[in-house]
Structures are given as C-alpha cells and as structure tokens.
Amino acid sequence: MAKYQMIPTNREEMRQRGWDELDFLFITGDAYVDHPSFAHAIITRVLESRGFRVGIVAQPDWKNPDSIALMGKPSLGVLVSAGNLDSMLSNYTAAKKKRKKDRYSPGGEGGKRPDRATIVYCNMARKLWKDVPIIIGGIEASLRRFVHYDYWSDKLRKPILMDSKADLLVWGMGEKTIVQIAQKLQKGIPITEIRDVRGTCYIFKDLKDIESFVEIPSWEEIQHDKKAFARAYLLTEPELDPLTGRPIVQRVGDRYLVQNPPQFPLSEEELDEIYELPYTRKAHPSYDPLGGVPALEEVQFSITAHRGCFGSCSFCALSAHQGRIIQKRSDTSILKEAELLTRMEGFKGYIHDVGGPTANFHERACKIQDKGSSCKNRQCTWPSCCQKLRKSNDNYMKLLRKVRSIPGVKKVFVRSGIRYDYIMAENNRSFLEELCEHHVSGQLKVAPEHVSARVLNLMRKPPKEVFLKFKKLYEEVNSSLGKKQFLVPYLISSHPGSTLEDAIELAEFLRDIRYHPEQVQDFIPTPGTLSTCMYYSEINPYTGEKIFVAKTAKEKAMQRALLQWRNPKNYNIVKEALLKAGRRDLIGRGKKCLIREDTRDEEKHKKGPTKHKTNPKNKNLDGKKRKKKR
Structure with a gap:
C-alpha cells in the first residue's frame, strides 16, 4: 500500500509540505482519523484535492483558545464540526448521565470534547480571529439549523447559526457545497455575499431578495405554542427534495434564518473520486501510545458502498442528513478499495461490511429518484412498500459476490443493517439464502423496534406480521443450509x-x-x-x-x-x-x-x-489446604 501524508496538524507537518500558511483550518470534536468513514477526513481531503492548503485541529483544549492557533491564522476560513455525532449525544446517555467512554477519542476516553462543541469552537475562533470567515457543518450543525428542541436542557434553542455566531452553515453531506464556498472565497467574494450555494444556511435581515420561499413559524411563535413547532416540521420536510425544494425562512427576533434548497446528489463518478482520495486509513500516530481510536477498529476493514436511505424512519436523522435518494459508487471503485484492504497491515481476510445506512438499499428507489428527486407526500416503504419501488436485491448481491471472490478475501460480512421488509417485498428467498450462507457471522441484526401497531405507525416501521414472516423464513433458510444462526x-x-x-x-x-x-x-x-x-x-x-x-x-x-x-x-x-x-x-x-x-x-x-465469598487461601471447609490437580 502506498504511503500517504496525513493532513497537517502542527507547524512541523506544515513545514514538511513547504507551507507557511493555511487556507482553511478544520476544527473537529473527534480525534483525527484519516479514513473515509470520518467526515473531517473526507472534507479536508476533498479540499486538498482542489489545491487548498488545509490543516486539522482535533479535540482542542476548549478552555484555551490558543490551542487552535498551532498552525496560525488561516487565510480563507475556519471550518468547525462537533464530529461524527452530536456532542450532547456523544457526552450524555438517554438518562442524561455523563458518558465515561467516547469511541471517537484516543483510548476511548470520555470528556475530550465540550458540550455544544460547535458553539464552543466557534467562540474560540472568533476570539482569536475576528475577521476570518467561520463555516459550521457536520451532523450537529445540520440537525440544529432551525429552532429545535434540546433534550439535554429540556427546552427550545435558537438556530445554531445564531448561537455560534458563525457566518455560514453547511447542512447535509457537504463535499460539493464546501468546494463551491471555498472557490468563491478564493476569488475574493466576501462570506457575507455568499448566499446562493445550495445546502447552506445564513442569517439575513429581510426577505426582499428571496423568491418563492416557505416561511415556517418563528422562534417567538414556537416558544408559546407547541402546535407551531409541529407545524414547522410539517412545512420543512417536503422541501428536502433537491429538485423541488424551496428556500425556507424562519424569523428569530428581527432577523431571519434562511435555508437554501438541498445540494444536488453526487454522481457515481463524483462519489468514486471522493472515496479514492489518498487516505492513510489510520488514526494520527500521536494516538498510538494512548491505544488508538476505537471507532476506527469498527470501520477500518469496511467499505461504504452507497449513501442515502429511503426508509425514512421517524427517529432516524439519516434521511434528513444524507437524503432519501441513494447515491452509490461504481462496482469498479468498490472492488478497488476491497483490493486495497487486502494489502493493509492487520488485514486477516475479513471485510467487516459492504453497505451504507441500510445495506440492501443499494439502488435508487424508483424512476423518480433516477431523475434526482423523490415524492413529497409519499414514503417509499411506509405504510407499505410503494408500487413503484424497485424491489430487487440482485445488484447488491452481485456486488457482494465480486468482493468475496477477490484473492485474499476469506469472508465478507454485512453489518450495516438489512431492511427485512424490503427482502419480503421482493418475494424471492434467493437473496436471503446467499446472505445467510456467505455474509452472516452467526447472527443477523434487524430492527423491528416495536410490535404495537400504534407505535410502529408513528415510527414509520412495517407491521409486526412482516417481522414474523421474515423470522420464519430466516429460520427455514438457515435450517436448509445446516446453519445455526440467530436473529437479533x-x-x-x-x-x-x-x-x-x-x-x-x-x-x-x-x-x-x-x-x-x-x-x-x-x-x-x-x-x-x-x-x-x-x-x-x-x-x-x-x-x-x-x-x-x-x-x-x-x-x-x-x-x-x-x-x-x-x-x-x-x-x-x-x-x-x-x-x-x-x-x-x-x-x-x-x-x-x-x-x-x-x-x-x-x-x-x-x-x-447470592454472592459467594471467595476463599483467598484456597482452603476446604475444614481449613485444610486443597491439593492442586495435575
């Protein structure tokens, strides 16, 4: 495997590249892992591929603003992300207790990122460099872009763009968006004039230059009426479509949060290019004495085959963040990555996953999605599978066959989640037979989530009868294969x-x-x-x-x-x-x-x-010492 340089994290690494200044500084709440499963790695590599000089400051000391100044003031902007998870979810349990572990930190140690990390990092950057553009992104910024409910404080919060005082927010998957912003900044366009990039939000004083927008209930309305909060969501969801989505505005005091329509989906060629960038696929070597970064172990020998999910489960943010439209890589690109894995240090013949948010949602749902759009008032799989839905796992299975036939690959597992209702809708047991024979490691994890019809309806999940039919089929298939594999x-x-x-x-x-x-x-x-x-x-x-x-x-x-x-x-x-x-x-x-x-x-x-006390002296009840068995 070729040796690649990591993105600079200090002056010495900048000097090795011959740089005396950065164009962009990326601040992240995760440890720096140069692997395409980590957003900071993808964004910095994409910018690097366009000729921009980028540095990373990972998990800075938030009590010391100078900790982000190791590489000096960037010339074009500061990029801020809380990390692969919302920082409050990363730091606290469902019971609101502080987590002791953080798999995105060196050695899995908790407490390496602050609460509300996006806001904290922005304040640090603004304190140091008042005139440098600050652009926020990642899942924390993306999902908190409007007035939102914060579980951990049990109250509503304003749009994060206002609380962070950043200049621009990138929502959704940001590769195409950040490149467009960077190129405009490079041309000398002030950040305050960058208002036309898809997949961004900004703050504006009036609406005179915005056409054909949807206005959702304001901060003031929502604070006094929970129905207004529900109405805001109802108005927002239909505008997530790239082709038909309109700008959304929300008034907060005397200003407006403006959301531009979604960024267009990436083509197969664009996605291939992103995943074939020169990632070292390692954590920064400075973490080695601390035990590395646990999150890397889970994905180091896994392959992202596609993005997007048309499942639209109510509790999942993937549809809102990655979109409903499936964006997949070419088989050629995926096979090239699989071959690369076989040459990596530590590879033992097992590829842990080939998938995405939902592994077997590998193709676009229908002809409408082929055009880069999705239905506004119809879900693909709920309350039942749409008649126009392509109900076939054939291409995904063909891909898995190709990957497992690569020399050096002993086994290819599928661990990123299987939608059993999609398998049942296909009405063809051959996919499940091949899955169980070659790609299940003793147990298959599925997500019925509940069985109550009322709850499942609110979750946008299939009825329990579908799960029971799948469970029966799964057991029949494994029995016919002579395998004892469990459903979890x-x-x-x-x-x-x-x-x-x-x-x-x-x-x-x-x-x-x-x-x-x-x-x-x-x-x-x-x-x-x-x-x-x-x-x-x-x-x-x-x-x-x-x-x-x-x-x-x-x-x-x-x-x-x-x-x-x-x-x-x-x-x-x-x-x-x-x-x-x-x-x-x-x-x-x-x-x-x-x-x-x-x-x-x-x-x-x-x-x-009942807890039995141990006998430290290894004695019998009569006090005599036991004889050691040979």
Whole structure:
C-alpha cells in the first residue's frame, strides 16, 4: 500500500509540505482519523484535492483558545464540526448521565470534547480571529439549523447559526457545497455575499431578495405554542427534495434564518473520486501510545458502498442528513478499495461490511429518484412498500459476490443493517439464502423496534406480521443450509406514542418468541427528527392527533424494564408497572406470566443473586489446604 501524508496538524507537518500558511483550518470534536468513514477526513481531503492548503485541529483544549492557533491564522476560513455525532449525544446517555467512554477519542476516553462543541469552537475562533470567515457543518450543525428542541436542557434553542455566531452553515453531506464556498472565497467574494450555494444556511435581515420561499413559524411563535413547532416540521420536510425544494425562512427576533434548497446528489463518478482520495486509513500516530481510536477498529476493514436511505424512519436523522435518494459508487471503485484492504497491515481476510445506512438499499428507489428527486407526500416503504419501488436485491448481491471472490478475501460480512421488509417485498428467498450462507457471522441484526401497531405507525416501521414472516423464513433458510444462526432484533423503549400497555404488548411478544434482549435502546430525542418533534409537541404533526409521551424517569424506567423482565434487578419495577396497567394476570406461576407472585421469590429478586465469598487461601471447609490437580 502506498504511503500517504496525513493532513497537517502542527507547524512541523506544515513545514514538511513547504507551507507557511493555511487556507482553511478544520476544527473537529473527534480525534483525527484519516479514513473515509470520518467526515473531517473526507472534507479536508476533498479540499486538498482542489489545491487548498488545509490543516486539522482535533479535540482542542476548549478552555484555551490558543490551542487552535498551532498552525496560525488561516487565510480563507475556519471550518468547525462537533464530529461524527452530536456532542450532547456523544457526552450524555438517554438518562442524561455523563458518558465515561467516547469511541471517537484516543483510548476511548470520555470528556475530550465540550458540550455544544460547535458553539464552543466557534467562540474560540472568533476570539482569536475576528475577521476570518467561520463555516459550521457536520451532523450537529445540520440537525440544529432551525429552532429545535434540546433534550439535554429540556427546552427550545435558537438556530445554531445564531448561537455560534458563525457566518455560514453547511447542512447535509457537504463535499460539493464546501468546494463551491471555498472557490468563491478564493476569488475574493466576501462570506457575507455568499448566499446562493445550495445546502447552506445564513442569517439575513429581510426577505426582499428571496423568491418563492416557505416561511415556517418563528422562534417567538414556537416558544408559546407547541402546535407551531409541529407545524414547522410539517412545512420543512417536503422541501428536502433537491429538485423541488424551496428556500425556507424562519424569523428569530428581527432577523431571519434562511435555508437554501438541498445540494444536488453526487454522481457515481463524483462519489468514486471522493472515496479514492489518498487516505492513510489510520488514526494520527500521536494516538498510538494512548491505544488508538476505537471507532476506527469498527470501520477500518469496511467499505461504504452507497449513501442515502429511503426508509425514512421517524427517529432516524439519516434521511434528513444524507437524503432519501441513494447515491452509490461504481462496482469498479468498490472492488478497488476491497483490493486495497487486502494489502493493509492487520488485514486477516475479513471485510467487516459492504453497505451504507441500510445495506440492501443499494439502488435508487424508483424512476423518480433516477431523475434526482423523490415524492413529497409519499414514503417509499411506509405504510407499505410503494408500487413503484424497485424491489430487487440482485445488484447488491452481485456486488457482494465480486468482493468475496477477490484473492485474499476469506469472508465478507454485512453489518450495516438489512431492511427485512424490503427482502419480503421482493418475494424471492434467493437473496436471503446467499446472505445467510456467505455474509452472516452467526447472527443477523434487524430492527423491528416495536410490535404495537400504534407505535410502529408513528415510527414509520412495517407491521409486526412482516417481522414474523421474515423470522420464519430466516429460520427455514438457515435450517436448509445446516446453519445455526440467530436473529437479533433491535428494540426501542419509550418512543413517542408508546404507552405502558404498548410496552407490555412488546414484553409479551418477546416472551412468546423466547427472546430476551441484553440491550434495549431508550429513545433519545435528537434534534431534527420527526420523533423528536412528536416527543416535544406531544402531537402527530401529520394528523394533529394528541399522543402520549413517556417523559418522566419513572415512566421510561418502567417501559425499559418490561423489555428485560427476566432480569432479577427489574423485578420490583416490572411488578409495579404490571399492577399500574391492571395486568395482574401476568404475575404468578402460569406459562404466560412474566414474573412470579411468591413473596419469598420477591425478596430474592430484591436482593439479586447470592454472592459467594471467595476463599483467598484456597482452603476446604475444614481449613485444610486443597491439593492442586495435575
């Protein structure tokens, strides 16, 4: 494998390239990993390929503004991103407890990035260089671009462009957008005059120069009316289409947040070019003594085959951030990367993934998407698969065959998620047979998320009957192959609309299929999603219907515990939940019961399993020393 230089992170690395000044400084909340699964690596490499001099400051000391000045003042601008995750999600759990680990930091150590990192880094840059343009991007900036609900403070916040005092915001996938901005700045166009680039947001005092826009409820309206918050989401979602989307404006005080229409999707050639840039595919060597960066281990031998997702799950930000339109790489480019992986140090013959947000959404959904557009008032897979949807996994499977036939490749796994409803819609078991035979590593993870019809409808997920049919087919296929491979369903507790009765329905379902989840994801209201809109407003914005939302710690704990009712630690809270719901029939010794009524059993559950003291001197009960077995 050819040796490539990393993007400079200090003066010495600049000197090695013969640079005395940067065009752009990229500040990121992640450790610097030069791999195309990390946004900072892609953006800096893309700018580098266009001739711009770029440096990276990763996880600076936010208490010391000078920590971002290691390479001097950049001539064209400062680019700021919180990292691959929203910084609040990275720093806190669903219970709002501080996380001790951060897989995007050296050694997995937590606390390396500040809360609301985008705002903090912008303040640092503005304090040092008042006249340098500041451009924010990444998922934190992208999903907080309008007035949004912040779960961790439990209140509304203004658009992040206003709180950060940055000059421009890049939303969505930013490669094409940032190059257009950079070229304008290079020509001497002031940042305050860059108003026509797709995929950007800016602040303006009036609307006289903006044509055919959609105005959503203002900061002032939303603060006093939760229905206005729901209406804002309802007006925003249809404008995410690249061909038909219009500018969106939102008034905040005496100014307006203006969102330009989405950037056009990347062509196959453009995406190939991005993923074939000279990434070293390593973490910066300064992290080696600290144990490297854990997030790299998960993706180092994985391949991104496409972007975008037409699944549109309510709780997922991928459709809003990457778009509904599938943008895929050519097979030639993917195979070239697979061959590169076989020559890398540490490669043992296993490619961990070939996929994207949803692995088997590898082709554009229909002829409408072929034209670079998507339906405004129709989802591709919900409430059922659209009649115009291409229901075929053939091209994806052909790609997997090509990858696994490369010399040096022992196995190709698919770990980025499979949509089982799409497989069932195809009505052809051959894809699943080949998947199970060659690309499953003992267990296949799928995401039914829930079983309650009411909750699934709000999640935009298929009915439980589809999951049950898939489960049966999966078991039949593995049996015919002579394999013992398991199905692992992902589940979400306390999603908006989920009542205690719905949680009990899910618990009974898990009992009946004899599945006992070790992990359950508590719903976390991340900014910008439909589910978060429902969580805050307690309204379904599409129907105006009032919905129940579990918001107290006790309500959430009950729903979570019900999904793990076999865990002895959950006995008391499960019993409390069942009694509250009037489901005493599930307490006792019957086959359908979740927990027992026996008072002695209850006391045992309270205490948890008995802990036996170890005997440090290795003695028998009579005090004599045991003989070692040979």
